[in-house]
Amino acid sequence: MDIWANYRKILHVDMDAFFASVEQRDDPSLMGKPVVVGGRPNSRGVVSAASYEARKYGIHSAMPIAEASRRCPFATFLPVNAQKYREVSLQIRQIFLAYTPMVEPLSLDEAFLDVTGSTSLFGPVDTIALSIKQRIQQELSLTASVGIACNKFLAKLASDIKKPNGFVVVQPDKIQEFLDPLPVERIWGVGEKTAVQLHNYNIKTVRDLRHLELNFLTQLFGTLGSQLYQLAQGIDDRPVESDRVVKSIGREMTFAKDIADHDALETTLLKLAVDVGRSLRKEMLRGKTVTLKVRYDDFRTLSRSRTLLRATDLEDVIYHEACSLLGEVSLKQPIRLIGVTLHNLTDQLENQLSLFEEPQLERENLTKVLDLVKEKYGEKSITRARLL
Template sequence: MTVGVRRIIHIDMDAFYASVEQRDNPALKGQPVAVGRCQERGVVAAASYEARKFGVRSAMPSVQAQRKCPQLIFVPPRFDVYRAVSAQIHAIFARYTPLIQPLSLDEAYLDVTHPLLPRPSATAIAEEIRTAILRETGLTASAGVSYNKFLAKLASDYRKPNGQFVIPPSRGEAFVASLPVNAFHGVGPATARRMHTLGIHTGADLRRFSLEILRQHFGKAAAFYYGIARGQDDRPVEPNRPRKSIGKEITFAQDLHAPAELHAALQELAAKVWTGCQKRNLTGRTITLKLRYTDFNQCTRSLSLPDPVQNEDTLTQIAWKLLTPLLPVKAPVRLLGITLSALLCPQDKTSSAQLSLLP
């Protein structure tokens, strides 16, 4: 890459949770493995590559996963182990750069424009990191190398598993042109459907739209879409990226219908969310309630307050206030969630926000 161009690496562990389980239990190697609970309301947290061949994916209901792959082996998650392995991996990253932006336990961006160790290229650093991960953890990782975050993430998917791909500046725009927009990180299913209705199916299609037209259809996100269609993404790697929300969800073993049951579930959720807030010395001004019915239709309601939430009881009361207009529920409820966002430290109460109920 030329002088002055950023060097960004995206590291993505291969089937991380499932690979850790296969590493720790040799009997699982080569077998279709799902991390999760094999029960009526269970959900697959991760699937091995052997299971993915049958169409098993993360977030899939366990019952559906087992139908797709009758020989699927379910293993309960061990998040303490996954966190410990993730810490090992991040220690390897830190040998090369302080500019590390974790996205989850199993993936991160690294800015190696000015690495801590002298190496001839970002490609060489990515190869060295992947070798160290395999040697020290017994796990494989894939890497994408490019001049911005968007392309680095695309590149890491290109040679999975246990591969590496480079997109240099001379190839960025052309690489994006032929890709379907639903493969773009940052373009979700709903946005992709909206783009399709406008005749936007590939990066080349997206590039034909002016920034002004994109703003009419996609608002603030238009500038990002306009840039990535041209292989441009100026977002920095943010090592200390502030947390945006704290939330918890419960998928019930049996559907809930009675208001008293729903209220008890909200109390349990609020307690968990507030515990998370206290651990991080944070509170927030926006409370979002998520409700999923037994038919998988979903509903969300949010309330933004002029002052931050001060205690667990207040969080429970507001969540109940958001749920009350939905009672009696139109169908049994299989999942509830509470998220607190617009986070800040408890002592920082300055805010000019107005009270608003969002649909």
């Protein structure tokens, strides 16, 4: 009897050190060496990805590049090549789609797949997962770690257990055998503070957590307690959502040197607004809420937001609002990072513009023409004079 017969068949595919692995693949001289993607050693950025050779030195994502350089000065430091990683991610996505339309990307390098309806065509769930893993290796010369389970929570845990190049199956009848020995920090929602609280009650493993009463957990953590109670028993009813809704589109820039010059900041805002507007139009979306993000030289971060009367995908509008929000921010202290994000997105066109809004219509038509030029001749074929 097939033990999977009455269960969903979910995969979590997670690329191993994705950005760094792509760079090592494309430059064989980097194979087996520590590689850090995020910027040059003297840059102000943070680590986006580190090869497993670099991780041996304690380097991890979100670490300041300067600290990574201190820990491993002989590593190869590379800038982020976002376009290349997106292209490789799309190639991986095509492999997924060959087996199921139920693909939920979480980022460029990981996704959930529901292959419940695919087994009649491609065989058992572990056969499908192994085929995907092998195709990624053979066609793209990259490795992926794959977790297989009856729900998303367990599949994601499984993909992380034996990285890199892992392949872990959690059988539906062995869920507690898999979960119980794991440290309680492996449960979604258990951060540092929650872990400390649990440790105070001598709760160290998932088994310990599972033996707690629901009422006790909800009294201690509120709604999070109910979630912890469910997950400790391997219960997660969330479906794989193949058409995930984009909640926001934004861009930000970390400066090589801290900036307090208003004109220079506005020029950067224009560049970011152009990128955000272009991305919105590619996704056929418009945003109604503009958010400005600023990080000072002491890492203090603040944001300012404004909601428009009408959703927009025009960089001129985004730029104007971002500059207006910048006027609300103190420039007495130098700025390390600045960013612009559009929230409250919609794919619906609003009512017909009135006669008094003809300039807006003209700008939309002009923007369409500029987009066509960029599609045909490249993103850098035409640009704003201020950005030259």
